[in-house]
Amino acid sequence: MEAITEPARVALGNRGKALVVDDDITNRLVLKSMLAKSGFEVIQAEDGEQALLKYTAGRPDIVFMDVMMPVMDGFEAARRIKSLAGNEFIPIIFLTALTDEKSLARCIEVGGDDFLSKPFSYTLLEAKIQSMERIRDLNREVAGLYRQIQHEEEIAERIFNGAVTNDNVMLEQIKTLLRPAAIFSGDMLLTTYSPTRDLHVLLADFTGHGLAAALGALPASEVFRTMAGKGFLVEEILRGINRKLHHLLPTGLFMAAQYVCINSDLEYITVCNCGMPDILLLDADGRHISTRIVSRGLPLGIDPDVDYGEIREYRTINRGDRVVLASDGVIEATNINGEMFGEKRFEQALCEKEHETLKSVGEALDVFCKGATPSDDISLVEVQCVPEILPVWDMQVLLHEKAEAKDKPALDENEMADSLEFNLLVEGRFLRNADPVPLIINHLVDSTDCELPRQTLFVILSELFVNALDHGVLELDSALKHRDEGFEHYFKQRDQRLAALDSGQIRISVRLYEMREGGRIDIQVEDSGAGFDYLAWEAKVAEESVPSGRGIYLLHQLCESVTYYAPGNRVFAVYRWDNNG
Amino acid sequence: MAVTSEVSGDGKTVTIKVAGRFDFSEQKEFREAYRNHTTPGQQFQVDLSGTEYMDSSALGMLLLLKEHADSCKGKVELNKPSEAIRKILEMTNFNRQFTIN
Numbered sequence: 001m002e003a004i005t006e007p008a009r010v011a012l013g014n015r016g017k018a019l020v021v022d023d024d025i026t027n028r029l030v031l032k033s034m035l036a037k038s039g040f041e042v043i044q045a046e047d048g049e050q051a052l053l054k055y056t057a058g059r060p061d062i063v064f065m066d067v068m069m070p071v072m073d074g075f076e077a078a079r080r081i082k083s084l085a086g087n088e089f090i091p092i093i094f095l096t097a098l099t100d101e102k103s104l105a106r107c108i109e110v111g112g113d114d115f116l117s118k119p120f121s122y123t124l125l126e127a128k129i130q131s132m133e134r135i136r137d138l139n140r141e142v143a144g145l146y147r148q149i150q151h152e153e154e155i156a157e158r159i160f161n162g163a164v165t166n167d168n169v170m171l172e173q174i175k176t177l178l179r180p181a182a183i184f185s186g187d188m189l190l191t192t193y194s195p196t197r198d199l200h201v202l203l204a205d206f207t208g209h210g211l212a213a214a215l216g217a218l219p220a221s222e223v224f225r226t227m228a229g230k231g232f233l234v235e236e237i238l239r240g241i242n243r244k245l246h247h248l249l250p251t252g253l254f255m256a257a258q259y260v261c262i263n264s265d266l267e268y269i270t271v272c273n274c275g276m277p278d279i280l281l282l283d284a285d286g287r288h289i290s291t292r293i294v295s296r297g298l299p300l301g302i303d304p305d306v307d308y309g310e311i312r313e314y315r316t317i318n319r320g321d322r323v324v325l326a327s328d329g330v331i332e333a334t335n336i337n338g339e340m341f342g343e344k345r346f347e348q349a350l351c352e353k354e355h356e357t358l359k360s361v362g363e364a365l366d367v368f369c370k371g372a373t374p375s376d377d378i379s380l381v382e383v384q385c386v387p388e389i390l391p392v393w394d395m396q397v398l399l400h401e402k403a404e405a406k407d408k409p410a411l412d413e414n415e416m417a418d419s420l421e422f423n424l425l426v427e428g429r430f431l432r433n434a435d436p437v438p439l440i441i442n443h444l445v446d447s448t449d450c451e452l453p454r455q456t457l458f459v460i461l462s463e464l465f466v467n468a469l470d471h472g473v474l475e476l477d478s479a480l481k482h483r484d485e486g487f488e489h490y491f492k493q494r495d496q497r498l499a500a501l502d503s504g505q506i507r508i509s510v511r512l513y514e515m516r517e518g519g520r521i522d523i524q525v526e527d528s529g530a531g532f533d534y535l536a537w538e539a540k541v542a543e544e545s546v547p548s549g550r551g552i553y554l555l556h557q558l559c560e561s562v563t564y565y566a567p568g569n570r571v572f573a574v575y576r577w578d579n580n581g
Numbered sequence: 582m583a584v585t586s587e588v589s590g591d592g593k594t595v596t597i598k599v600a601g602r603f604d605f606s607e608q609k610e611f612r613e614a615y616r617n618h619t620t621p622g623q624q625f626q627v628d629l630s631g632t633e634y635m636d637s638s639a640l641g642m643l644l645l646l647k648e649h650a651d652s653c654k655g656k657v658e659l660n661k662p663s664e665a666i667r668k669i670l671e672m673t674n675f676n677r678q679f680t681i682n
């Protein structure tokens with residue numbers, strides 16, 4: 001660090017230490033007196049071998065070297081001193097009686113920095129020393145700056161690891177191949193769960209590397225985790241990150257991203273590709289690419305008004321399918337001949353051996369890039385769509401809370417008085433982008449001091465709202481989902497109907513009762529649709545063969561009561577919980 | 582030098598040519614090529630015919646050029662990218678931000 005602040009050292013008597021190597025005592029003494037006059041402290045050696053010992057013990061700032069000496073000559077000694085000095089610049093000036101060009105050239109070849117033929121004048125020597133000192137000071141300054149940068153990158157990396165990646169859900173089923181080009185890479189992998197147990201995965205690639213690239217990592221990960229954790233839709237989360245980055249990052253810095261959300265029934269994925277190579281969907285054994293999702297979006301942080309609802313896609317998946325995310329560093333990895341690894345080699349390696357997808361790519365990259373320095377970060381991520389990637393629904397805990405609450409006597413009059421009610425009406429075109437559940441939950445949390453079972457409430461409200469919208473207002477048939485590529489069709493139709501929607505309404509009423517050790521929430525959702533055959537549904541519930549769908553099953557399991565009213569477009573659900581359960 | 586620039590006789594068009602690798606190391610030269618041209622309606626033609634490779638910093642530099650051009654009500658066009666470069670521009674959807682010829 002000292003080199004950054006210290007001015008060039010020229011003050012007489014303080015020029016550091018000089019090592020004089022010469023087997024002739026007269027030469028040594030003459031040079032010593034010259035150097036001492038110029039302000040050097042002088043140490044001496046009689047031959048090359050002694051020079052190495054003195055160098056190691058005395059750590060001189062500059063070396064004056066004779067060439068022809070017994071035991072070890074000056075060429076060999078210079079070579080060894082340079083190697084001992086490593087990255088530090090220790091100038092070596094050869095003082096030699098040799099005058100032939102070949103010998104003089106050799107002085108520089110072995111690592112010497114300059115030479116002077118004997119006999120030499122004091123003025124010439126002083127000029128050479130000053131020139132060397134200038135170079136040495138510059139070297140020290142550069143080394144100091146380099147250390148400072150390294151130090152800052154290390155701090156940034158620690159912050160990055162602490163705040164960004166340590167919060168990821170780490171799972172054996174999420175395989176990664178990450179090779180950063182700089183300590184602090186421009187690539188970032190984020191994973192988290194939504195309240196309904198959907199797994200959100202985001203692979204981001206920021207412009208450039210190092211600190212500049214890392215600037216956006218903190219805000220992006222913050223928005224990702226907060227919004228996904230509150231249950232916002234993929235398009236809303238991307239919109240949130242995009243706005244934040246656009247606001248914070250200067251023009252020219254942006255974030256390309258691959259986003260995948262695996263729904264907790266392992267039936268479909270929501271994907272969005274913004275400026276990255278194709279997202280690949282592989283069969284369970286990893287031998288065949290069944291789908292690719294090409295980039296349809298601009299990288300995030302460039303244009304604040306992107307509608308991600310228009311570019312995110314849905315894909316039906318089968319259990320065991322593999323979703324593969326890759327940064328452009330994989331495809332653009334370059335070998336010593338300047339050739340790129342390329343899409344073809346990448347995909348061939350990926351599907352080469354059963355179940356060995358990423359491993360094969362890693363090996364192929366090693367062979368291909370042998371000897372070349374990586375110029376971009378390489379990030380490769382594979383998520384296998386198996387139940388193990390999802391958190392366990394703690395039904396025991398959820399149902400336990402409910403059972404405990406059931407045993408309590410009915411609410412008394414006083415308790416019923418402590419309540420809060422609000423209504424939300426979403427109508428017409430506002431239904432197109434409506435995502436009211438996270439907002440309702442936030443509002444509830446903000447309105448009360450008592451501890452709310454957020455996740456359970458989220459599941460109940462989402463289920464009620466989505467049913468009202470999809471089947472009530474949009475009149476979608478859930479049987480669509482069960483065909484081949486059913487989810488694509490289902491969501492495509494849903495998007496189309498939503499885009500054309502300009503009438504219809506959904507009214508949500510929530511009433512919260514706060515009690516000493518828990519609470520109760522009454523939720524009523526009413527839609528403008530024609531209603532559904534709720535009698536048939538109730539009959540199925542009664543015989544315990546609840547229709548398919550995690551949502552409806554859970555709804556029924558979690559709520560104290562779920563009641564439909566004719567003609568089937570109004571539902572009333574009661575949920576009770578006990579914080580001491 | 583990888584970045585060269587040329588101003589048309591009437592001063593209305595600046596042509597910037599990037600040869601070889603277009604990445605962070607060209608940042609300063611690229612900026613120098615356009616920053617002093619602020620005539621209203623200034624045209625910027627980026628000649629990519631000699632560009633072999635382009636990374637995300639280069640895309641960032643193009644955005645900065647666009648911002649500069651917008652500020653003087655000018656226009657940016659990208660010309661003659663190779664197949665590989667065109668693919669990068671399409672993948673990042675820069676083809677919607679810029680006119681590509």
